[in-house]
Amino acid sequence: MKCKKYEEKIILHLYGELDEKEKSELEKHINECPECSRDFAYTKKVFKALEKSKKEIPEANWEKCWSEIDAGAQKKPVPQRNFFFFTRWAYAAAALLLVFVLGAIIGRFLFPPGQQAQNEQGLSAGSIQFALQEYFEELKPVLVEYANFTSSEKGEETILMDKEVARDLLIQNILLKSIVTKTDPTLAQLLDDVDIVLKEISNLKKEDRQTPSLIKELIQEREILFKMEILQKI
């Protein structure tokens, strides 16, 4: 059985991340432990293989890139909620509504009373919808707060509280995502976006002033609140 502690240290050593004391402790252990010594030799081979497999980075067309950036930075950002975006969501909303209505009608004829269609996890469409509504109710205030964030706000206590809330929501988000992934890709995509935001919040540090602005940008760019609103209404 390899010594777990040293297995990690071997990798850090090969990356040059150990200080002198840690290095000599590791070397001493490798000399005494045949299994770690074998692991060290094998890890070195893996590092050599990784080194050899490095592809050369090609040269980019820097001038072309710069002129695109220069032009792009001068332009005002295109409003995210444009006509095509709205119609796409409106179509999606209409299609979903139609599926629900048809499902309800067909369900009444095909299944005897009390017996409802269930998904793979044994949850009915109704209970998923209910869970989703409940989840959005909890999620919305957190997102709204970050969407309206201004630089002077967040104190240490608030951040700690946000992190805790975000972690709880993250668990719910993962569960819901696993339920709807196969049946509703649009919703799964939205939950994916929420996942990124919640992870950012749960990794926030009190001294970090930039991340809340990035979170704000993320929520706005991906239209998360707008999409949630539409899904809540159908």
Added chain:
Amino acid sequence: MKEEAVIRQAQEGNREAMRLLFEENKQRIFSLAYQYTKNAEDAEDILQETFIKAYRSLHRFNVQDGNSFSPWLCRIGINCSIDYLRRNKTRKEKDMIMNNIENLTSYDKNSNPENTSVQRDIREKIDQTLNKLSGQQKIIFILKHYQQLTTKEIAEYLNCSEGSVKKQLFRAVSAMKIHLKGLILENKYEMQKI
């Protein structure tokens, strides 16, 4: 000129200052995007998207707190890379198949064909393993292995603890060790030649 002064000028819309920031950081963002996408055109797109986003939100960057521009830009670059790959997932999958076909049909005429084939297998295995890693493990592995940042710098770039970076890096390298085992320990493969 000090970075702080350059950023202040760029915040006021000075294009020369913007160009200076681009020149200082372009290689790092491009190689990060290239390692992530394995495609030069995609990497150029990500580079452009990263700088455009950064310049548009440059007014929010706080120079006073001693924040460094490079980690901030790199975080935008990381988000852009993850996003870009997700947006173009289907196309990327097709490209990967084409790349594999290309790799299978091309070889270096000067080298031993047996070694070339092993190299190709190893490279393919490394790419496959990279794609199996979680988003964060993949980016940490790229930043450490290809960009050669220290774990401390990576922690700063990703806004997480150094301990967590070390753990994720350990997991990523362990995955490489497991997946490359068969190929590396095969008798035919001469390690001193790699």
